[in-house]
Amino acid sequence: MGINRNPFTWWNGASWGTWFYGLRGMKQMGEDSLGNVYFEGRKDTSGNPRRWVIYNGANDASRVPPAWFSWLHHQVDDVPDRALPAPRPWQKPAVANLTGTALAYRPSGSLEKGGSRAAATGDYEAWTPEG
Numbered sequence: 001m002g003i004n005r006n007p008f009t010w011w012n013g014a015s016w017g018t019w020f021y022g023l024r025g026m027k028q029m030g031e032d033s034l035g036n037v038y039f040e041g042r043k044d045t046s047g048n049p050r051r052w053v054i055y056n057g058a059n060d061a062s063r064v065p066p067a068w069f070s071w072l073h074h075q076v077d078d079v080p081d082r083a084l085p086a087p088r089p090w091q092k093p094a095v096a097n098l099t100g101t102a103l104a105y106r107p108s109g110s111l112e113k114g115g116s117r118a119a120a121t122g123d124y125e126a127w128t129p130e131g
Contacts, residue, residue, distance in 0.1 A: 025041050025042060026039040026040065026041035026042070026050075026052065027039065027040055027041060029051075029071075029079050030068075030079045030080075030081065032064070032065050032067075032068050033065065033093065034056055034063055034065070035056030035057075036053050036054065036055050036056050036063065036064065036068070037053070037054045037056070038051065038052070038053050038054075038068060038071065038072070038079070039051070039052045039053075039054070040052075048074055051071065051072050051074070053068070053072060060096060060097065062096045062097035063096045064094075065093075065094040066094055067080035067084050068080055070084075071083070
């Protein structure tokens with residue numbers, strides 16, 4: 001597909017219209033570890049600056065790290081590098097939503113794992129309206 005891959009569609013990243021017209025007057029504020037680029041510019045209807053993300057790859061909101069999510073939703077005023085404390089050593093990096101992929105969580109008993117669960121232990125008593 002090459003250059004014609006994305007002239008009008010939004011699901012494979014920003015369309016040409018977004019790059020040429022939507023980001024006019026917007027200031028690039030930063031980039032995260034996944035390559036997503038963040039912009040800020042004009043005012044929205046409540047007077048707050050509009051904040052945008054241009055995804056590196058497919059448009060998937062779960063690919064926005066928590067620190068940048070808080071910036072996008074005006075929970076912090078400055079970009080995460082300056083507004084938030086450094087990550088703790090025990091914190092893991094953000095992971096995109098893996099639902100629908102081969103890496104999705106599949107507990108024992110799910111159809112993908114054979115569909116058989118462990119037998120009930122007998123410590124559960126079902127509720128009945130007369131009881």
